Amino acid sequence: MFEFPNVSNNSIKNDILSGLTVALALVPEAVAFAFVAGVDPMVGLYAAFMVGLITSIFGGRPGMISGATGAMAVVMVSLVSEHGVQYLFAAVLLAGLLQVLFGIFHLGKFIRMVPHSVMVGFVNGLAIVIFLAQLGQFKVKNAAGEFGWLQGSALYIMLALVLLTMAIIHYLPRLTNAVPSTLVAIVVVTLLVYFVPALDTRTVVDFLRSMSGDENATIAGSLPTFAIPVVPFSLETLYIILPYSLILAAVGLIESLLTLTVVDEMTGTRGRANKECIAQGASNMVNGVFGGMGGCAMIGQSMININSGGRGRLSGITAALGLLAFILFASGLIEVVPLAALVGVMFIVVLGTFEWASFKMMKNVPKKDAFVIVLVSAVTVMTDLAIAVFVGVIVSALVFAWEHAKHIHAISHLDEEKDEKTYSVNGPLFFGSTSNFLELFDIKNDPHHVIVDFAGSRVVDQSAIEAITTLTERYKREGRKVHVRHLSRDCRKLLHKAGVLVEINLMEDPSYKVASDTLA
Structure with missing residues (x-):
């Protein structure tokens, strides 16, 4: 399904450099998903650090990147708006416990029941979702507080920098693989914008301040601190958070296990689903008591990591620690990174994630499988991943039953x-x-x-x-x-x-x- 550079599995240099590349791409994603969930940006950044670190060390899939995700953020919105962020922490804690139990009882094997047609629809749908999410970076808030599309020179500069980023990522590996082309592209475009005043374009800090409405907003922060969620320990609280916890646990596991399967195919190796379930659950439990919004595997960042040469656990550990270092010590450096560079990176991810061969495949596979591919892709874009996978599996099972009957x-x-x-x-x-x-x-x-x-x-x-x-x-x-x-x-x-x-x-x-x- 995927073609990636043949990189040594034991390259410490590649793991470190790819991890730093992923850390740069994690910042705007974590901030954006925090705003989607209705929480402070630091809650999203803390989640990306904690989930990424724990799953990289203890998870069942080396090289896979986890963090705060949009699929889980959309589930959190109503809980946060109705009951507050402390109930979110409690729900994430319970969701993590459910995920740990899922792994302990060896239920991760059921990911094998997902048909290949659903997998193709899954990656195609997520590629479209990632693409649509990047279009938001081409909008800016006007004086009335409304978001509108960039126009004139601002739009042309943004597009030029995006294309430059994509060109570096695509063509540099033909010259050398000594350093990840993605990291080189981000650094080159950042230096170009920093030293050429005419290239006035939005940066990470501009995005943060635009989203928050605070002209002094920054990603600088401190270490997360331990605190039990401040909620009543009662059946009423359980009644409130349990539905959200069940959905968060299901969405997180589905996205994580499907991403694990995709990374398996990308690298030609095999991850351990049950071990990944336990690690994902443990990371969410830690999030619940350290003020994070929780998370799961991220196919976009995992693609960046694998494409940059990251294969081992060190790549994910480096990404998480790199993100923490940005928060604690180097917020000024990360805040000047142009959004155009990160958008270009994600566009390359979209091109690499989308299964372009599926267009040709439609003519050769059974009509029912072609229908499932289109259905899962469409449902992923219109609703969310969990519903799309459930729909795809159910439709595939019904078609299978009808045919074998x-x-x-x-x-x-x-x-x-x-x-x-x-x-x-x-x-x-x-x-x-x-x-x-x-x-x-x-x-x-x-x-x-x-x-x-x-x-x-x-x-x-x-x-x-x-x-x-x-x-x-x-x-x-x-x-x-x-x-x-x-x-x-x-x-x-x-x-x-x-x-x-x-x-x-x-x-x-x-x-x-x-x-x-x-x-x-």
Whole structure:
């Protein structure tokens, strides 16, 4: 799906330089998402530092970057506006606990159930969302306090600097890979704007002050301090925060595990989903008691990191510590970075994230998969990631069930000497195929003994058991007896547990392997 430079997995230099690059890109994102959630910018910056550091050290996917995200920020808006930021901290703390439990009970393996078509829709949708988010940087607040599009020389300078940033990132690797081209582009454009007064363009601090309305706003701050959320410890509080915590935990895990899968494909390695769930949860619990808004994996920053050569845990650790250093010691340096440079970086991320081959793929893949790709992309843009993935998985599952419901059939063989007839069933027997299954049998004309051979089939669910029960009763009313053969061990357990009274031949039963948690 992705093509990236072949970088050594053990390059300390690349990890450090790519981490610093990511730290620069984290600042405006964290500030923007803090404003989306309705909290102070430092709450977003603290979250980016804490989530990024903890998941980089203890997570299951080296090289993946986590921080404050828009997907979680939009969930927080109503909670903050109605009950205040302390309730947000409590909700984030509970959400983290739920994520830890999710990992402890090895539920991360269920990410394998997400079809490839949903994954393609996921990355395409997020690429569009990232692109649309950058368009906001081309707006400026006027005297009336309203945001309008840049015009005239301000727009042309912004576009020129964005294109220059993108050109450096694209062409520099053809000359050298000694340093990340993204970092070089940010530094070059920043120095150009700083030393050429004619290039008057908005910087990070301009963005912060425009969003906050405070002409003295700065990203300078201190270390986060420990404090238990100031909320009543009561069932009423739990009633308020639990719905938000459930949604935050679900959104965070979905985005993190899908990003983990994308990074796996980008690097040709395999992360550990359950370990990542625990690390994400632990980081959010720390956020809840240190004044952060929480967060999860970020596909955009992860792409920047991987594209810049970051492969190990050191890259994420460097990004988090670099962000903290900017807050504590070097706010003046980061505040002069032009927004155009960061927009150019994110545009490159968009181009690298979007699955351009999906346009060609539409002609070659089944129509149902093409539909799912478009559906998930559209829902991601219009609503949010979690809903898009749920919709995509549900639609894919329903299509799968419908297609496999039509595959069940049987080959019959009549043995007149033994007065028996054998039906060799092929195809899965489940809720979608039970009607077709019952129509396979000639109950009125069959001999006294009827053998239903499931060697080529599989009894899947309660609907399948009911279908076998119904078939048995129909034959019984006609004075005939049903024999069921070649059921797998788990299928026999289903029948016995349900109390179905049919004869089962235990000989030559196939052995089915079930996926384990080893790789999760």
